């Protein structure tokens with residue numbers, strides 16, 4: 001249980017708040033690169049800042065203040081030039097560093113004016129990696145964007161899925177260090193949703209938590225398992241400060257503001273053995289459904305949607321003054337303590353946990369991964385069909401993407417073609 005001030009301290013993300021400043025020390029995935037191929041500007045809100053993301057005609061990415069410093073027009077309606085983004089109101093042109101390159105009428109009327117040199121629009125760094133655009137909103141110098149090993153894997157089909165949730169990001173991230181919920185939120189609830197009354201799934205007998213360089217690890221033993229199981233020997237990674245690594249995907253929880261979160265999922269599926277080499281022409285993205293429009297209820301049929309029900313159910317900002325933590329919540333306590341400690345670390349001018357600045361270290365960073373060999377090396381085609389319920393083969397699991405609701409048919413087709421099922 002936390003007091004009111006600490007709960008507020010941990011959940012407020014605007015610039016100038018302690019957590020807002022801490023979270024600004026990290027890179028955040030904010031959009032798919034494919035989105036800017038369709039339309040070169042995109043308004044985004046991240047960490048309480050209204051911004052516009054763009055890709056100019058030379059291929060440079062920029063992330064600027066949403067509003068023009070001239071008289072405030074919305075730059076999401078601006079148009080991109082060879083270099084930079086031009087306001088659609090009076091044509092001021094800005095480049096990715098935030099410099100104003102042109103003030104068209106002023107440049108004619110007062111050619112010697114020094115006004116242009118004094119104009120700067122707020123600008124953040126944005127880089128493309130693994131089909132995503134990553135933003136850094138913190139103080140210079142920018143740290144390195146983590147080069148996770150997954151981003152270098154060949155022969156895989158990657159898809160990016162977004163979901164926007166009406167709640168604070170931290171309650172989503174706390175789920176990354178919450179082993180026991182698997183039993184109840186996924187296994188048992190799914191069984192009950194199917195109309196069965198039992199049996200309930202194997203119970204958790206033991207959980208353990210520890211920190212490592214890039215986050216935290218939790219381990220579990222359930223009935224019927226022992227300490228030789230990878231769920232115990234390898235464990236699951238809670239990625240610092242904003243994600244989780246499950247077997248075949250990352251999920252990052254990106255604060256839009258204090259009461260909204262963008263969940264960004266990056267799924268990698270290795271093509272079956274024998275289908276190499278496979279090269280994906282374009283990484284598709286889609287937006288998951290969260291609410292069932294016909295009933296107004298949250299969708300509960302897909303694994304990650306089940307998590308969303310839990311997060312949203314905790315309220316806009318989970319009231320941690322009323323909680324009663326039990327033994328399964330040791331990791332949550334550890335996470336909060338690390339955040340609070342890191343607020344002191346940045347106040348003393350040092351880097352917080354998992355900020356990477358050493359380029360030699362930042363090469364293909366290998367994270368602990370349960371089932372590594374199969375995820376990386378692939379399995380036989382028939383085995384893959386059995387394991388991945390995304391198959392249309394009759395009788396194999398649910399005829400749908402199992403993690404999130406709303407996968408477009410076109411993405412499903414691309415996926416099945418990649419797997420050799422069509």
Ligand code: FES
Nearest residue numbers: 068070071087090
């Ligand atoms: S408001 Fe943008 S150029 Fe005038």
Ligand SMILES: [Fe+2]
Nearest residue numbers: 181182185307
């Ligand atoms: Fe979950």
